[in-house]
Every structure is written in C-alpha cells, then in structure tokens.
Amino acid sequence: MVRMDEDKLLALAKRRxxxxxxxxxxxxxxxxxxxxxxxxxxxxxxxxRWRRFYVLGEGFAEIDSPNVxxxxxxxxxxxxxxxxxxxxxxxxxxxxxxADHLVKDIENPxxxxxxxxxxxxxxxxxxxxxxxGELSVPQKVxxxxxxxxxxxxxxxxxYLRPETAQAMFxxxxxxxxxxxxxxxxxxxxxxxxxxxxxxxxxxxxxxxEFNMMEAEVFVHPERKTWPRFHEVAxxxxxxxxxxxxxxxxxxxxxxxxxxxxxxxLAYFVALTQRFLLDVGIDPKRLRFRQxxxxxxxxxxxxxxxxxxxxSYGWVEAVGVADRGSYDLDQHIRHSxxxxxxxxxxxxxxxxxxxxxxxxxARLGPLFKGKAKAIAAxxxxxxxxxxxxxxxxxxxxxxxxxxxxxECFERKRVREKVSGRRFVPHVxxxxxxxxxxxxxxxxxxxxxxxxxxxxxxxxxxxxxxIKFGVFPLMAKDGLDGFAMKLDAELRDAGVVTSYDDSGxxxxxYARMDEVGTPFCVTVDHETLEKGxxxxxxxxxxxxxxVPAKELAALAxxxxxxxxxxxxxxx
RNA sequence: GCGGGCGUAGUGUAGCCUGGUAUCACGCUAGCUUGCCAAGCUAGUGACUCGGGUUCAAAUCCCGGCGCCCGCACCA
Numbered sequence: 001m002v003r004m005d006e007d008k009l010l011a012l013a014k015r016r017x018x019x020x021x022x023x024x025x026x027x028x029x030x031x032x033x034x035x036x037x038x039x040x041x042x043x044x045x046x047x048x049r050w051r052r053f054y055v056l057g058e059g060f061a062e063i064d065s066p067n068v069x070x071x072x073x074x075x076x077x078x079x080x081x082x083x084x085x086x087x088x089x090x091x092x093x094x095x096x097x098x099a100d101h102l103v104k105d106i107e108n109p110x111x112x113x114x115x116x117x118x119x120x121x122x123x124x125x126x127x128x129x130x131x132x133g134e135l136s137v138p139q140k141v142x143x144x145x146x147x148x149x150x151x152x153x154x155x156x157x158x159y160l161r162p163e164t165a166q167a168m169f170x171x172x173x174x175x176x177x178x179x180x181x182x183x184x185x186x187x188x189x190x191x192x193x194x195x196x197x198x199x200x201x202x203x204x205x206x207x208x209e210f211n212m213m214e215a216e217v218f219v220h221p222e223r224k225t226w227p228r229f230h231e232v233a234x235x236x237x238x239x240x241x242x243x244x245x246x247x248x249x250x251x252x253x254x255x256x257x258x259x260x261x262x263x264x265l266a267y268f269v270a271l272t273q274r275f276l277l278d279v280g281i282d283p284k285r286l287r288f289r290q291x292x293x294x295x296x297x298x299x300x301x302x303x304x305x306x307x308x309x310x311s312y313g314w315v316e317a318v319g320v321a322d323r324g325s326y327d328l329d330q331h332i333r334h335s336x337x338x339x340x341x342x343x344x345x346x347x348x349x350x351x352x353x354x355x356x357x358x359x360x361a362r363l364g365p366l367f368k369g370k371a372k373a374i375a376a377x378x379x380x381x382x383x384x385x386x387x388x389x390x391x392x393x394x395x396x397x398x399x400x401x402x403x404x405x406e407c408f409e410r411k412r413v414r415e416k417v418s419g420r421r422f423v424p425h426v427x428x429x430x431x432x433x434x435x436x437x438x439x440x441x442x443x444x445x446x447x448x449x450x451x452x453x454x455x456x457x458x459x460x461x462x463x464x465i466k467f468g469v470f471p472l473m474a475k476d477g478l479d480g481f482a483m484k485l486d487a488e489l490r491d492a493g494v495v496t497s498y499d500d501s502g503x504x505x506x507x508y509a510r511m512d513e514v515g516t517p518f519c520v521t522v523d524h525e526t527l528e529k530g531x532x533x534x535x536x537x538x539x540x541x542x543x544x545v546p547a548k549e550l551a552a553l554a555x556x557x558x559x560x561x562x563x564x565x566x567x568x569x
Numbered sequence: 570g571c572g573g574g575c576g577u578a579g580u581g582u583a584g585c586c587u588g589g590u591a592u593c594a595c596g597c598u599a600g601c602u603u604g605c606c607a608a609g610c611u612a613g614u615g616a617c618u619c620g621g622g623u624u625c626a627a628a629u630c631c632c633g634g635c636g637c638c639c640g641c642a643c644c645a
Contacts, residue, residue: 201643212645472605512607
C-alpha cells in the first residue's frame with residue numbers, strides 16, 4: 001500500500017511536471033533529475049520559506065560562492081582525503097568492488113580504515129565474488145567530481161564542491177567584518193553540491209547533483225546560548241537520543257537534561273522543526289535522531305538529524321551539528337589566514353615581559369638577506385635564552401644561526417593586553433532541499449477514498465500555482481472576463497493558471513493535483529452581479545466575492561487561508 | 570557494487586512462451602453538447618529503453634549497455 005503511493009506519486013511528479021529523470025531521451029543518467037515547471041516553482045518556494053526563517057528571521061547573511069573550487073579548499077576541509085570509499089580490485093579479472101561491502105560480520109565496516117579493511121578481508125580469506133581470484137589491497141576512491149580549472153596544461157586541479165559550506169568558512173573574516181565583528185552571527189548559502197555516488201538510488205533522495213540550504217552559525221566557544229532561545233523554549237520535540245531512548249520533550253527541557261548538548265544547537269533543532277512544519281511536513285512523521293558516537297564526525301560534539309518518514313522509511317532531511325572549531329582550524333592550518341574573532345577583556349591587562357629587540361642597524365649589514373627572518377624570529381620567540389657567551393642561537397630555515405650580542409637589546413616592556421583572539425565554534429544546520437521537496441510532496445499527497453482522485457495538500461506558501469482562473473464556459477463573454485481577472489491577479493504578483501478547457505470538474509481536478517489552493521470561477525451570475533466564486537482546494541467549499549475586490553483579497557487569502565473569504569463576505 | 574523484480578503512447582496496460590511493426594482505458598487537442606467538481610458524443614494525437622546478433626521478417630528469441638524499483642550498504 002505504501003509502495004503504491006510512492007509509484008503513484010512518481011507518476012504524478014512526471015505527469016504534472018514536478019520532476020523526472022534528466023536526459024531521458026538519451027537514456028537518462030542515474031542520480032540526475034530535472035525539475036519541471038511545477039517542481040522548479042515548488043523548489044523556489046521552499047527555498048524562499050527557508051530564507052524567511054534564516055535570512056529575514058535570524059538576520060543571517062546569504063552568500064553565493066562558486067561550485068568549482070580549487071583543490072586546496074578540499075585538502076583543507078578533509079574531503080580530498082576522507083570523502084572516499086575503499087575499493088578493491090580482483091587481480092585476475094580486474095573487476096572493482098567496494099571493500100567495505102565484501103567484509104562480513106563486522107558492524108559498520110565503512111568506519112574501518114585502510115588497514116582495518118585490509119586486515120578484515122585477509123582474515124576472512126575474501127576472494128573475488130565473480131571469479132574467485134585474489135584481491136588487491138583496498139584503494140581509496142574519491143567521490144568528488146574532479147576537473148581542471150583552465151583548459152591548458154598548466155591549469156589548476158579543481159573539484160565540484162560536495163557541499164556549500166566551505167566558502168562560509170574560508171571567507172570567515174569577510175563575514176565577521178560584515179557583522180561588525182560581533183558574535184554570534186550566521187552566514188547561509190542555497191546552492192548545489194555534487195557527489196559522484198557509486199550507485200545513486202531512490203530518486204530525488206540521493207542524487208549526484210543536488211540542492212542544499214546550509215547555514216554556518218558562528219558562536220563563542222564558551223557561550224553556546226542563543227538570544228532568541230526563549231521563543232522556541234516550549235516547542236515540543238520528538239528526540240531519539242543515541243542511547244536509543246525516545247523523548248517527546250520541550251526544547252528547554254532537552255537542554256536542561258543534557259539530551260541536546262547546548263542551547264544554540266537546540267535552538268536550530270527547534271527552528272528546523274518549525275521550518276519543516278511550515279513547508280508541509282507532517283508532524284507525525286518527523287523526528288530528530290542523534291548521531292551515534294561512531295557515526296559522528298570526530299570533531300563534532302553533537303549532531304541531530306531531522307528525519308522524515310517516507311515510503312522509503314525514515315530519511316535524513318536535515319543535519320544540525322555542533323562542529324566545534326574544526327572547519328576554521330583546518331583552513332587556518334592550510335592557508336595561514338587568521339580566521340579568528342577578537343574578544344575584548346572587561347578591563348585591559350597590563351603585563352610586563354622581557355623581550356629581545358633586534359638592532360636592525362647591526363643585523364642588516366651582518367646577515368644581509370637573512371636579517372629579516374632573524375629579526376622576526378627574535379620578536380616572535382617567547383623566552384629566548386641568551387647563551388653564556390652573550391649570543392643567541394636561532395633556527396632559520398633549518399640552519400642554526402648564532403646572533404652576536406651587539407645585534408639585539410634585552411628589554412623589559414609593559415604591554416596592554418585588551419583582549420584575545422580565538423577561533424569561534426560553528427553550529428551547522430544543513431538542509432537537503434531535494435529531500436525536503438520530495439518529503440513535502442509525499443506528505444501532501446492525498447487520495448480521496450472512493451474514487452481515484454488525488455489532491456496535493458501543499459501549504460499555500462509553497463504551492464506552485466496559487467489561483468486557478470476559469471470561465472464556467474468559454475463563451476458569452478465569460479472567457480474574456482476571466483482572462484481579465486487572471487491578468488489582474490498576475491499583475492498583483494499572484495501566480496495563476498487560466499484554463500477554459502473541458503468540464504469545470506476536470507479543471508478543478510487538474511489544479512488539485514498540483515496543489516493549487518484556490519480556484520476562481522466566472523459564471524453567468526458574474527455578468528449580472530459582478531461576483532465570482534472562490535473554491536477551496538481542501539474543503540471544496542465555495543464563496544462568492546465581488547470580482548473587483550479579488551486582486552486586493554488574494555494576498556490576504558494566501559496569507560491567512562480560505563476562512564478570510566468566508567468571514568469577509 | 571551485490572541479490573531480486575522490471576522497462577510497450579503523457580499514464581496504466583494487452584501482446585512476448587508459440588516472431589509477421591501493436592490492444593484497451595485514461596489523458597491530451599479540436600468540434601458539438603452540458604452549465605460548478607475528472608459527465609456524454611465525434612474526430613484527432615501518440616509507444617515497443619538503447620545497441621548488437623539470429624532471421625526473409627524481432628515488441629517477441631540471444632548477447633550487451635542504460636535506466637527504474639526493492640533489500641543490503643552508504644548518504645544531505
């Protein structure tokens with residue numbers, strides 16, 4: 001029964017132009033999908049709602065960075081090294097296999113390293129599954145799409161990004177400055193990611209090129225609170241913690257009891273719930289599951305996935321992770337850039353310390369080209385020891401250099417220390433847009449019990465078309481009137497669909513299938529009294545309103561629902 | 570990638586075993602009709618997943634590719 005729904009939904013998705021496999025006339029390519037007119041609109045509307053939460057609601061800044069990135073970025077992020085699967089090759093028939101899939105009786109073999117896999121395979125005497133030949137040692141296969149930046153031989157190696165997050169990290173100082181050097185703040189990006197999956201499946205849920213909406217929220221490492229936490233404090237969350245227990249609990253209690261590690265993380269878990277419900281996820285089919293300790297990235301201190309129940313089972317749609325300072329640390333290490341925030345002490349400290357001050361007038365002539373490096377080394381080295389003969393020994397470029405006494409002075413200085421630099425921590429809510437879109441479609445899908453009749457009960461805000469506009473019959477001037485009404489609505493910024501074909505019931509049905517919340521019909525009474533009917537998708541109820549008022553009424557209907565029309569007239 | 574199931578108009582299907590270019594329904598388009606929930610009549614539209622082989626002839630038989638679904642595994 002569940003299977004049936006899924007097939008019917010996929011059929012509807014294609015028939016009505018939501019989504020379908022890409023490149024169909026060339027046989028299709030696994031893991032690549034195309035959004036049709038309804039799907040593209042639905043996707044844009046969901047992303048819009050997301051921005052309403054994250055950009056308008058939280059005041060976060062949206063950026064837009066390239067899909068193609070130089071190798072250095074992913075060397076720093078760890079993707080070049082770690083974003084891999086292990087494969088083994090048969091030495092006889094040359095066939096390749098995923099190493100972790102050949103390992104038997106080990107829980108989570110994917111978590112094994114090269115040595116662990118190698119040992120496990122050897123220990124089990126694993127042979128080639130197709131010819132029985134000997135297997136090679138496990139080799140890493142990177143799952144990023146590799147390319148070259150620039151067409152000529154001296155081009156740089158590049159990758160299509162597997163996530164949008166990195167630009168929010170490596171451009172941290174720009175964002176920090178934009179927010180006038182105040183924590184906490186957030187940066188978001190809505191865009192595409194690319195993962196060259198070995199075997200993509202399950203339609204929109206696992207694609208090779210997919211859409212995500214990511215936020216990186218930079219917080220003080222010792223103050224992982226959130227200023228607006230009180231707004232969500234009483235939101236009830238369904239939490240499955242990694243001890244296997246399920247809690248239905250208010251956000252504030254989840255924090256107090258330590259189920260969710262900190263307030264900032266809990267805030268974004270609660271915000272995620274609000275967003276998902278807003279775009280049409282069924283609350284009964286939503287839960288948050290904490291990552292198991294061995295599933296969590298080693299740097300993450302806590303991670304919660306929003307999981308949505310679909311015909312495929314529970315599917316992860318959003319991940320909310322406390323990533324600590326890992327990502328910024330990595331880019332600091334690899335690039336040398338100072339990706340830090342500055343914190344002013346309440347009172348500036350005065351400290352006295354001994355320093356070695358280079359005498360440049362002597363250093364220069366004596367050491368020539370090396371003088372600059374020597375001076376820098378003297379200034380940066382804390383507590384340099386002066387040898388018994390009065391010289392200093394320094395290691396410059398791997399060679400020891402002896403600096404005679406006349407080249408420096410020993411001084412005691414008073415310094416004012418007004419604050420300290422530190423690497424912020426990051427809370428990362430990461431949303432799979434395609435998965436959310438698909439989930440919204442499944443949860444909106446509604447079939448009338450008796451007849452074969454489908455209604456997509458999409459929330460008004462995400463529905464691709466807001467109003468169907470019909471003349472009851474395309475004659476007697478009804479069609480002309482309806483066309484004018486349609487143009488007025490579109491002029492007011494409302495997405496409409498004009499339709500004068502077939503019976504009125506058929507046209508309602510078409511709109512129901514794409515989730516259009518309202519249909520306006522022009523009939524003979526319109527010509528006499530100037531009123532039109534508005535029909536509600538979910539209740540099929542109708543009310544008459546003056547046609548003249550429709551364009552003004554429409555935005556209120558879209559905001560508050562059908563009851564506005566009922567109450568109004 | 571493994572195991573299983575599968576691929577015929579936009580959709581759902583018949584035909585495949587036993588080779589002779591394709592059934593029915595819905596949809597869609599036009600006309601008539603009806604006059605507020607997929608009504609009716611008429612006409613039209615439109616398909617054998619791709620490639621190779623066997624054959625006088627392939628949707629049908631054989632081989633291979635691609636794709637889809639389920640399970641395993643992985644993941645946003």
